[in-house]
Amino acid sequence: MPTARTPRRPIRWHIAVFLAPAVLIYTAIMIIPLFGTLNLSLFTRGEGGTREFNGLANFATLFGDPRWSGAFWNATWNNLWFFIIHMLVQNPIGIALAAILSSPRLRFAAFYRTAIFIPAILSFVIVGFVWKLILSPLWGVAPTFMDTLGIGNWFAPWLGLERSALTTLALISVWQFVGIPLMLIYAALLSIPDEVLEAAEMDGITGASQFWKIKLPLILPTIGIISILTFVGNFNAFDLIYVTQGALAGPNYATDILGSFLFRTFFGFQLQLGDPHMGATVATVMFFIILAGVSLYLFGVQTRLRRYQF
């Protein structure tokens, strides 16, 4: 029987060719350095400056030595608190502002949108410096302003007190970045078709209940994306802390987050010389923390989100 010869499919070179630039660049600037870091964390500087393999000993030091692990867990919990403040304050405010801005009856919507988004394009250096000045007990606007309101006694040098410094910095960061969730949610709200909303109105669902019952479920996937962006951004944060509090993340390490801890370890500070191997170890742990968070979201949350096709 003549078997129909399946014609051999031509190798589709164009796929490889088109993928090549992205793959090559991504490999060169992301994958190779990532594995370089992982590799570096398995070594230590031996006598005479040689590089010696010592397995997972750096990780044992980081988690086992009371000083290292104390500093590490302090930074991790601070970082978690930093993230929680963002989730509790930045994202709800972003969603609320987007809901208000998308209301067709609001005037000057474009102006508000721009004004709220502008801090997000400012440099950390400017934001840190401006807020340090605003909150300065000596020349700041905040104490004077609070005095005129008659609540001057409530003013405290927040950035210098252990119990309030981290929360203050987190709120400054929220102020800076609230425009990002605002923009994403705003876009998502605009993409909800009018027919859906009109159908809701026919059924008598209007106003606030329309937001909770119709719009919010439809923008849940976007909120998920915002949460994961916030998570990754917060656990990689460093600039704001460094600009306002310096590399020692004072007062008494109350504002030390993983980024500043990594910086001090890797590059050293003042008389403390840098230790690239312990630094790489901290960086590796940070990578796994972020990987775990993202995986949790991807497999635990995103697969369960319901998507609606319009």
Added chain:
Amino acid sequence: MTTRKTLILTTAIALCATGTVAQDVTLTIESWRNDDITIWRNQIIPAFEAAHDGISLDFQPMAPAQYNSALNSKLDAGTAGDIITCRAFDASLQLFERGQLADLTDLDGMANYSDVARSAWSTDDGAQTFCVPVASVIHGFIYNAEIFAELGLEVPTTEDEFFAVLDAIEADGSYIPMAMGINDQWEAATMGYANIGVNFWNGEDGRAALIAGESRLTDDAWVEPFRQLARWSTYLGRGFESQSYPDSQNLFTLGRAAIYPAGSWEIAGFREQADFEMGAFPPPVPAGTDGCFISDHTDMGIGLNAASPNQEAGRIFLEWLSSDEFANLFANAVPGFFPLSSAEVTLEDPLAQEFLGWREQCESTIRPFHQIVSRGTPNLSNESWTAAANVMRGTWTPEEAGEALQSGLSSWYEPHQ
């Protein structure tokens, strides 16, 4: 035809150019003193270049906080400049041990320096020296003489008088008694602890005892300065917890604070900013002690990159640095950085001269945690920043601060185990 002519011409020009380059050497200077850039460009470099044909200098400073790590990376990568400004003690010693700084023991000019001056840039046994000592900074207190005159205050010499003056300024209420903040933490340790502590641990003796392991940081000599700092916090302005270093400088130069715990490096800046008469006094001595000590900290040396191709020219420059001419030029250009050489120096700035005069009355010592005891992790010097700031904020008691520092030191330093 024309092409060939052009080619020959170009080659000729190129050859000439390389010829001149081979004779003219440019030495690049690595430094953390970006504040001094105009002084180097306008005064020091022209003075050197006028006397040395064929050697030109390029001063390339960077931000102080980044200097150590950036310099290490540049030296490792082989991209560092020819002349290296040396931090005192271990940071530079490590560079020398790795062969990155040239040995300058046989430099003729080294004879102009005392052993103490060289100690910051010598091996532990003192046999080899690898940087030319350039400058030291002296700690003390700068005061607003007009406020002192207005309130009828005498310059304090003892600890009791010091606190009496602070009480008097506070009672008057028009001025903040002392300008100091702890947001940046290092002021508390450097201008606070290292400044006044010298009289409690008796200068070099106490420092040597700590290095030898004979004295512990939980001893009274090391805890008492913390107790003093804890008392200071009532005299600082409102919200000193988040007051930064520039804030404190401005408070003083605007005439709103009476006393400023200082390092002599402030003099140049204060001269520019403040329009009132200023005076200075050394750290007040505690009751029942005779003699006095000052923190006269070896701060800056200048050495030669061992990998530099311009060793000859570099040595010529370093010889010049050790000359009396440079000592006078530098001391007057940067008032508050005092030359370490034995050259006879006259300072035009009376405030700087006042600081320098304490060398005659009191014994000099350096900051206690800079040599040897900050070699490990945790780093004692950095820990002392946090500890001093914590004491002033009230987070730690002075005794807790001493214990925290001691346990950190004991965790790696053998003489303390």
